[in-house]
Amino acid sequence: MSALAAEHDLRTRFIAGLRGDAGAYRQFLDDLAGYLRGWLRRRLPRAHADVEDILQETLLAIHNARHTYREDQPLTAWVHAIVRYKLMDYFRAHARREALHDPLADDGHQVFVDAETEPADARRDVGRLLEALPDRHRLPIVFVKLQGLSVAEAARRCGISESAVKVGVHRGLKALAASIREAS
Amino acid sequence: MKTDDLISLLATETPAVDRRVPSRRFAAAVLVGLGAALLLMVAGLGLRPDLGQAIRLPMFWLRLAYPVAIAATAFLVVLRLARPGAHVGVRWVALGAAPLGALAAMACVLAGAPEGTRIAMWLGHTWKVCPVLIAVLSAPTFAAMLWAVRGMAPVRPRLAGAATGLFAGAVATTAYCLHCPEMAPPFWAFWYLVGMLLPTALGALAGPRWLRW
Numbered sequence: 001m002s003a004l005a006a007e008h009d010l011r012t013r014f015i016a017g018l019r020g021d022a023g024a025y026r027q028f029l030d031d032l033a034g035y036l037r038g039w040l041r042r043r044l045p046r047a048h049a050d051v052e053d054i055l056q057e058t059l060l061a062i063h064n065a066r067h068t069y070r071e072d073q074p075l076t077a078w079v080h081a082i083v084r085y086k087l088m089d090y091f092r093a094h095a096r097r098e099a100l101h102d103p104l105a106d107d108g109h110q111v112f113v114d115a116e117t118e119p120a121d122a123r124r125d126v127g128r129l130l131e132a133l134p135d136r137h138r139l140p141i142v143f144v145k146l147q148g149l150s151v152a153e154a155a156r157r158c159g160i161s162e163s164a165v166k167v168g169v170h171r172g173l174k175a176l177a178a179s180i181r182e183a184s
Numbered sequence: 185m186k187t188d189d190l191i192s193l194l195a196t197e198t199p200a201v202d203r204r205v206p207s208r209r210f211a212a213a214v215l216v217g218l219g220a221a222l223l224l225m226v227a228g229l230g231l232r233p234d235l236g237q238a239i240r241l242p243m244f245w246l247r248l249a250y251p252v253a254i255a256a257t258a259f260l261v262v263l264r265l266a267r268p269g270a271h272v273g274v275r276w277v278a279l280g281a282a283p284l285g286a287l288a289a290m291a292c293v294l295a296g297a298p299e300g301t302r303i304a305m306w307l308g309h310t311w312k313v314c315p316v317l318i319a320v321l322s323a324p325t326f327a328a329m330l331w332a333v334r335g336m337a338p339v340r341p342r343l344a345g346a347a348t349g350l351f352a353g354a355v356a357t358t359a360y361c362l363h364c365p366e367m368a369p370p371f372w373a374f375w376y377l378v379g380m381l382l383p384t385a386l387g388a389l390a391g392p393r394w395l396r397w
Contacts, residue, residue: 020200022196060194065397067205073267079269085268144197145197146193148196
């Protein structure tokens with residue numbers, strides 16, 4: 001698929017996801033993960049476990065930042081800026097030799113070129129980081145996102161309001177991103 | 185956790201995104217910041233006693249337009265820097281226009297002033313306190329605006345921090361104009377800018393830490 005067609009498909013699904021279409025959003029994240037994995041592996045060819053870590057962190061970052069996308073903007077430019085930011089973070093934390101290969105060489109902000117759908121094992125366990133979060137951040141995510149309870153049911157079990165559950169999920173995913181940052 | 189499981193987690197029960205949240209946050213930050221700067225100025229420094237006469241002078245409005253122009257252009261730059269992949273482009277030029285214009289006016293006025301009066305005109309009576317007071321008045325806007333930018337996704341945190349600081353400084357200077365007795369362009373073109381650059385420098389230094397996400 002050409003980068004242009006990929007941009008069109010991803011963007012259509014992403015925007016549907018922003019409007020609440022969960023199926024389209026899931027498809028978007030699946031396809032995006034493939035492209036991001038390809039993009040990251042081309043830059044870190046010998047570190048597939050690290051690639052999977054950065055990929056997971058980037059997916060979470062994209063999810064948490066999805067309200068910052070403007071529809072008049074190419075999706076690839078927005079995604080490129082975020083994955084590049086996360087990759088630079090990784091380089092700063094690891095000060096790796098790969099940095100000398102200039103993995104951030106300008107590629108015209110094209111991320112949607114080659115997809116790699118075969119995942120590698122991640123080095124870091126996001127699930128364990130999630131378990132270490134305080135209850136107010138962890139429980140809404142566990143109930144709503146992992147056990148698939150309705151927001152109303154999760155609210156009843158936590159003993160808080162439905163809107164507090166929604167805020168809790170949102171804040172919890174931000175806290176998860178912060179603990180990933182601190183872990184690396 | 186495998187990447188597929190993470191994707192399932194993210195995609196499960198994900199409500200529609202309210203696209204108006206960013207503009208509401210920025211609007212709140214501007215209103216709170218400007219309101220707090222005005223309150224602090226009135227309570228701590230006081231309006232200038234001859235404000236009623238001063239507002240009839242074109243120079244008063246020209247001087248007020250200086251920080252207002254910088255605040256408006258810095259705000260547009262902050263909005264761009266808060267979103268991944270958005271280009272600032274020509275907004276940099278717009279941001280530079282007011283300071284460069286004011287500094288050029290300063291040079292012209294100083295060149296036309298009689299020898300021996302230039303230093304006095306440049307320093308005015310309040311050069312020692314003016315930048316510090318502006319920096320102090322910028323604190324509420326700075327904090328409120330950082331909160332709004334932290335709710336976004338700045339991928340160039342140092343620049344975003346600097347632009348946030350400059351915006352806060354310009355809002356503070358706008359409030360300070362209602363107190364400040366100095367009317368000579370060589371004074372305000374220079375010392376107001378120094379005042380605005382203090383929070384700018386702080387933002388550039390602290391941006392990577394405060395705006396990390």
